[in-house]
Amino acid sequence: xxxNHPHIIRDxxxxxxxxxxxxxxxxxQSRLNLQRAVEALIQRDIDRCKAVIADDSEIDxxxxxxxxxxxxxxxxxxxxxxxxxxxxxxxxxxxxxxRISDHAVNIxxxxxxxxxxxxxxxVRLIEPIYLMADELLRDALASxxxxxxxxxxxxxxxxxxxxxxxxxxxxxxxxxxxxxGANSESYxxxxxxxxxxxxxxxxxxxxxxxxxxxxxxxxxxxxxRRYARESDDPDTDPAP
Amino acid sequence: MNASSSNDSxxxxxxxxxxxxxxxxxxSRALKGISLEVTRxxxxxxxxxxxxxxxxxxxxxxxxxxxxxxxxxTQGTIHIEGVEIHSPEVDPVELRRRVGxxxxxxxxxxxxxxxxxxxxxxxxGTSEKGALDSIVEKALRGAALWDEVKDRLGESAxxxxxxxxxxxxxARTIAVKPEIVLMDEPCSALDPVATAKxxxxxxxxxxxxxxxxxxxxxxxxxxxxxxxxxxxxxxLVEFDETGRIxxxxxxxxxxxxxxxxxG
Numbered sequence: 001x002x003x004n005h006p007h008i009i010r011d012x013x014x015x016x017x018x019x020x021x022x023x024x025x026x027x028x029q030s031r032l033n034l035q036r037a038v039e040a041l042i043q044r045d046i047d048r049c050k051a052v053i054a055d056d057s058e059i060d061x062x063x064x065x066x067x068x069x070x071x072x073x074x075x076x077x078x079x080x081x082x083x084x085x086x087x088x089x090x091x092x093x094x095x096x097x098x099r100i101s102d103h104a105v106n107i108x109x110x111x112x113x114x115x116x117x118x119x120x121x122x123v124r125l126i127e128p129i130y131l132m133a134d135e136l137l138r139d140a141l142a143s144x145x146x147x148x149x150x151x152x153x154x155x156x157x158x159x160x161x162x163x164x165x166x167x168x169x170x171x172x173x174x175x176x177x178x179x180x181g182a183n184s185e186s187y188x189x190x191x192x193x194x195x196x197x198x199x200x201x202x203x204x205x206x207x208x209x210x211x212x213x214x215x216x217x218x219x220x221x222x223x224x225r226r227y228a229r230e231s232d233d234p235d236t237d238p239a240p
Numbered sequence: 241m242n243a244s245s246s247n248d249s250x251x252x253x254x255x256x257x258x259x260x261x262x263x264x265x266x267x268s269r270a271l272k273g274i275s276l277e278v279t280r281x282x283x284x285x286x287x288x289x290x291x292x293x294x295x296x297x298x299x300x301x302x303x304x305x306x307x308x309x310x311x312x313x314t315q316g317t318i319h320i321e322g323v324e325i326h327s328p329e330v331d332p333v334e335l336r337r338r339v340g341x342x343x344x345x346x347x348x349x350x351x352x353x354x355x356x357x358x359x360x361x362x363x364x365g366t367s368e369k370g371a372l373d374s375i376v377e378k379a380l381r382g383a384a385l386w387d388e389v390k391d392r393l394g395e396s397a398x399x400x401x402x403x404x405x406x407x408x409x410x411a412r413t414i415a416v417k418p419e420i421v422l423m424d425e426p427c428s429a430l431d432p433v434a435t436a437k438x439x440x441x442x443x444x445x446x447x448x449x450x451x452x453x454x455x456x457x458x459x460x461x462x463x464x465x466x467x468x469x470x471x472x473x474x475x476l477v478e479f480d481e482t483g484r485i486x487x488x489x490x491x492x493x494x495x496x497x498x499x500x501x502x503g
Binding site for chain 1: 501
């Protein structure tokens, strides 16, 4: 029997393919929203802020659509083994991806508020944090699309670098906030934006965990959290 | 091919032990080097495409294949409760009492409900009415049929529904107190409600008996069996906990079969 033989019911293969593609497409859309939110912040582009906020409803719809597809596959085909894992991990991954887009909206909303105030050069501190979060998200999506558990498994360790960078930037901004002055509100917005990016890293780790389950049928969530507890200090929140 | 099996019930005594068994119909080899162990009071499901050898192996366990001309075990041993079933001192009729069988299609005798169940015990030497009554009631209760038929025990078994007839056949099988019950697609002719009742019954029977069931219904295997064996082209490809077989099988062939990617 050759491996990966097509399914006897063609409609089943088609449904599975559509489900898998929808997750990745939604992930790319969330990633794009995040990128546009950060660009809007740095380039002080109000139209882009508004677009990010408006486009979030598409992400919500994509999440609902993947859940409906998953439910339909469960109902009609009673999938097992890798097919069952794909349905379960897809439905879980899209919940994380939807949250990522929510964080993009939060960033866009704060960027909008910051636009009404004087530009501050500390906005540049956001960029490296964003790049780290984006790389984690990119690789999480790749690990899911390629069913690559090795990449998915490594995300938690890489997320620690993001956590450390997040803490450094928050410390710098908190210092400025304590000093007071006209820019205090903007510093506060930036702290919360960095916080959103740090959460994006956590959510990317979750998607990576879903990819490990999909590829290797292993539930590594608790191991990851134990790692987080053992290797980090109490100031960092555990992954959601 | 010897399939690996991680069995957490290793400590339980073996009910059926198959070692390196080859089986031929004439020159055609239907089973190739099969080895597996079934422990007491577990439910093992045999799955695989038609012609893979699963029913042939099931029929080896009570030597039902002896009745097929030219069919024989050509290599290996089968022990039931520690006794090699092909050894000369084993009486096939007594073996079939100890290893009962339920078939795909219910096959009650053209007799009353009572007589269907009493037939085996009577043949085994029980003739006293009170003793027979008690055996019949216990077997019908065991087959979850008593409440439905207790007021019409004298009526023909053919008046029962398909699902009831199948449960009557199960009652007939367990009336002679077997140690092992073999089932060859026992629900394939039943509607979903009757199937659910038989499945519920099988899970109940596990307390007293060891059960091996051949099924084409993989959902059924996941619902009722502790372990599942996948056969393909006369070989045992994989034998493992049912949860493992249907969530993350070790062999690609098993994955292809259980997920329906089988050409």
